[in-house]
Amino acid sequence: MNAIPEFDFDAAREAAEDGDALVIDLDGFEGPLHVLLALARTQKVDLLKLSITKLADQYLAFIHAARKRRFSLAADYLVMAAWLTFLKSRLLLPKPERLRPDELPAHDLAASLAFRLAKLDAMRHAVEALRALPQTGRDVFVRGDPDAVVITSSTRLDADLYGLIQAYVMQRRREGARHYRPQRRVDAYPLEAARVRLRSLAPELKAWTPLPELAPQPHGEGPSRASYLASTLSAGLEMVKDGEMEARQAYAFADLYLRARKRAVEPQPAAAPK
Amino acid sequence: MSDVERMVEALLFAAAEPLSAADLAARLPEGADVGRALAALRGRYDGRGVELECVADRWRFRTAPDLAFLMNEERQETRRLSKAAMETLAIIAYHQPVTRAEVESVRGVGLSRGTLDLLLELGWVRMRGRRRSPGRPVTYGTTDAFLEHFGLASLIDLPGAAEMKAAGLLDMDLPPDFDVPNPAMAPSDEDPLDGDEAPEFQQDFLGEEGR
């Protein structure tokens, strides 16, 4: 996939005007696949017989509507939009295209997407089915007062791998804490230093760069990694506020990316009308 | 009612947790037919206020599901699992052994911190081993506690599992190329022919949002 085409906003608008677009809140969707599934369900066909081109239009209309309502969309949604546009164009092209050896026929890609949606759909049904099962402690109850002589099952021993590594980490942590010498000063990375450093880096920061790469690396003595990260983030956010940098994060707790803000606003391609 | 049946009934009533047929046999007189006693008891308690049930290959008495409304005093306030956690649980249950990457690929989003560890902490999910594939990723599966909580005798009894399997929906094999690109590793490894199209595409959206 080496061409990321421009969005086909005309098709998207048509789909929207056809009433095919869901009016949706972005809340409640965890990612593009969940949105696609909700859209696909509106086609009311077997997910494996889905019209992918129609789905692509629906999705682009959704993105379009979301942006009109000034939702800030995570990068995942936009990447999916680009990928669907690309897939749609390949599906609509006449066959002759010569495939690169590492390229799959468009119809296989479409079938795979349909399969993924069907699978996610099956899992969401599974969630509903699990929730509907009588659950212990919620719907069904075991004996409230078992006999004093506790009879337990002898054929299982509660020791699992998670417990094992948890026990290991806890001890190593305690071991570390024992060697902690409180008289040693705890160094913090000064915010001013972080500001100066980030400002000096900014001109080179043309690409999205993960925060950990921007923060200085700890070396033996001195501030901890956490302190370097925190001060660099803090300085970065100030610069974002001042319009000098941009920040991106795909979802909560995901890696945070920073880059310098481009000064001149570049001409917009054929974008959505107001 | 046979003696063995009485004994099995008493043991299961007294027990603090489900017992396997082997656990029961170990406490009964030599040669007792545990299987028959369990079948007879199950029939005897059918439709009653308390029923005999098989969970995770072990047996227990429990109240009938339709009487749940009476049990307000016994009901434990359980933390309601988030949608993400429930989906993750379902994917692990139906696909096990399954890797973290596979769970993420089914959902199309990364697992946020706190989802998998919550399930591990609850004791419903466990690490099972490692996949024999490059990188040897750790695989996850469900525990007996999971089956017990949901009242399932075994994994075969997961609702709809047979149908999903028959429809091929539980396969993990996707064509290797089917991969929605990951924005975190965006355009650096792209074909140079297309110049900086991808960054421009980002710029486009940012620009519009900033309007």
Add this chain to the structure above:
Amino acid sequence: MSDVERMVEALLFAAAEPLSAADLAARLPEGADVGRALAALRGRYDGRGVELECVADRWRFRTAPDLAFLMNEERQETRRLSKAAMETLAIIAYHQPVTRAEVESVRGVGLSRGTLDLLLELGWVRMRGRRRSPGRPVTYGTTDAFLEHFGLASLIDLPGAAEMKAAGLLDMDLPPDFDVPNPAMAPSDEDPLDGDEAPEFQQDFLGEEGR
């Protein structure tokens, strides 16, 4: 079986303590004839492995007195590994071959005799050899039974730092030099055990504890 009888049965079964007729009536639908249901239930359970009993006007199920012999069996069952045992096992697993003194140094507390014995008895830990260092202390490692129980094909498959992190166990609080040893690549600085180790092991222990 009447509906009220079913409800009374379920309530008594799930209750944490004996219930009076008034307690039951308060939780049943208006107008339910509790007395009749209790009498019917008592008759139904007569002669069974479980009986309905009334003590000081409160009702409860209890196992039939003649079956008490089934319950009296005191079993020393190691169902849950003690915290100390789990921690010791974890250190042996990751740091093997490891001496008793090394285990104690990581844990920061002395290792009680019973803990190591239990692990040896379970067959999860074994004596591996003797360290080539002054005093030639015995080294310990894990067994095939350990691998089997934890679903590991080999020691290489023990979760490493990456998996610990994925499971939410590692965070930035850890010292920067934190690493998880790979026991499959441990250096060989030990001699094989000589023939008849068991008595010597005892001696070894006695000597060490008697210090």
